[in-house]
Amino acid sequence: MKLLIFGGSVFLSKTVAEVALARGHKVVCLSRGDSGAPPKGAHHIVADRSEETDPQAGTWTGLASHDWDAVIDVARTPSWVDTALTALKGRVKHWVFVSTISVYSDVSAPGGTPENTPTHDPADGDLDDSTDPTAYGRNKIACEQAVQRETDGHCLIARPGLIGGPGDPSGRYTYWPERLSRGGKVLVPEPDDAPTQVIDVRDLAEWLVTAAEQEMTGTFDAVPPSVPFHEFLAETTEGVSRVRHPGREETPPLRLVWADPESLLALDVRPWAGARSLPLWLPDPEYAGMRDRDVSSTLAAGLAPRPLADTAEATLQWLANGSGARKSGLTWHEEQDVISSLNDPA
Template identity: 75%
Template sequence: MKFLIFGGSVFLSKAVAQTALDRGHKVRCISRGDSGAVPKGARHTIVDRSEETDPHAGTWTGLASHDWDAVIDVASTPSWVETAVTALADRVRHWTYISTVSVYADLSQPGGTPAVTPTLPPADGDLDDSSDPTAYGRNKVACEQAVQSRLGDRCLIVRPGLIIGPGDPSGRYTYWPERLSRGGRVLVPEPADASTQVIDVRDLAAWLVSSAEEGLTGVFDAVGPAQPFSEVLDETARGVSQVTVPGRERRPPVRLVWTDPETLLQLDVRPWAGPRSLPLWLPGEEYAGMRDRDVSSTLAAGLAPRPLAETAQDTLRWLAEGSNSRKSGLTWDEEQDVLSTLSADN
């Protein structure tokens, strides 16, 4: 098969390109070329989609001179997606658009599916998501609709949850294998049974390529089954225990310090991601449906998540190679300050 992949040099799109190559497909990657190399064996066409906006000119003309078995696009800019589908829709057998669970207007109800969860209104134009928290989701809705309107029953819309694993640039899940590898007292957010969902980037990439091969269509959430946060930490610790990190051979045993959300917020510990955060923590019932999507239809369609311990193990090995990628979470000193305050109060 001939795959056209928008991206190909970073995390998910790179994993998709590598998976397609490993299965013997021909792969062309389209990107600006400033985020790293595409996998060896893929052809790379350098395109700045913010500049090549005429679907009937330039690089688009060359791409449209070929037939493509599969297109996979991760863009979040509606005009980029509109240009691509206008240029290529008639030359593509199957189109996968990778969206996000952030398209949903209400994520307060656990067990939701694409069929029953309303989406945000589509963006009217390309919205700046730096100040409007809904802009990213609205942009993605507009991108979905552009693909659906031109490809009809030849498209697959995939809405991933939190994607994790080696190469993760966000540092969200990555925080936990790194932190647990140090041992000692570890600050963690209550409740221990809070639902949590993740998906290894390699498993998602494998499913995306298989779906393109099989011509799967429709709309699917893409994340692993929900599990209690305590189980996420237990499996992560199990995986981490199999990796030797230089300088941490004699790490002390892990002791989880479960702390209620109100206390954490009072101590300026922040949720989900970013500086001074406890990654993956989503306090508040308004996020219950983000932590617990019903993905039974996706699993039935072939998504096969690996054991989380394996992801943790590989993620820590990747970090130990010197990626220096972690961008989320408390620093060591910040965590020790919080733990000291908690000890002083008890």
């Protein structure tokens, strides 16, 4: 298979390239190159899609002189997707577009599917998603619709939720293997049965390449079945226990300190991601279904999630090897201050 990947240097797109190369496919990656090179064996085309806006000129002319078995694109900017679709029209057999569950406008109900969950209105142009919380989803739904329209349905739309595993630049899932590996008192959010869904980047990449190989079509939520948060913690703890982390041979015993959402919010602990957060925590009921999607159709289409303990082990090993992953979540001192305040609320 001759595969064109937009990206190929970071996290998901790089893992996709690695999987495709391991399967013997010819892989071409297009990226700016600012974040490094694609895997060895891939042909790297250095180009900036924000600058190469004419589909009939520059890099696009060269790409359009070839026929491609598949394209895999992770873009979040509608104009980038429009340009690629125009430039490569008639040259691509199958298109795989990686979207997001952020396209949904209402995720208050658990067990939703792409068929029964409303989406945001598509962006009209490229929206700035740094200030508007809906802009990212609106941009992605605009990209989805363009791909479906211009490929006449010869495409697969994958909507991942939170992606974890080695190479994760966001630090969201990474927070938990790193923190649990340190032992001691660990702040965790109630309720302990809150559903949680994290897809390993390697499993997602394997499935995306398979989708390209098999020319799969349709729209899928690309996440594993949900597990309660206490099980998420237990499996992650099991995984990190397998890693011999230099300097942490004598960690203190692990003790989970459960705290209710009201107390956490009062102490300025923030949800989901970013500074001073407890990553993956979503206390607002309007997000009750964001981490509890019905993925029966996705599993039937071949997505095969590995045990979360394996993801935790690989993530911590990647960190131990000096990854330089971005920090997300509470710092050690912030966490211990919160725990002290919970124990002594005066």
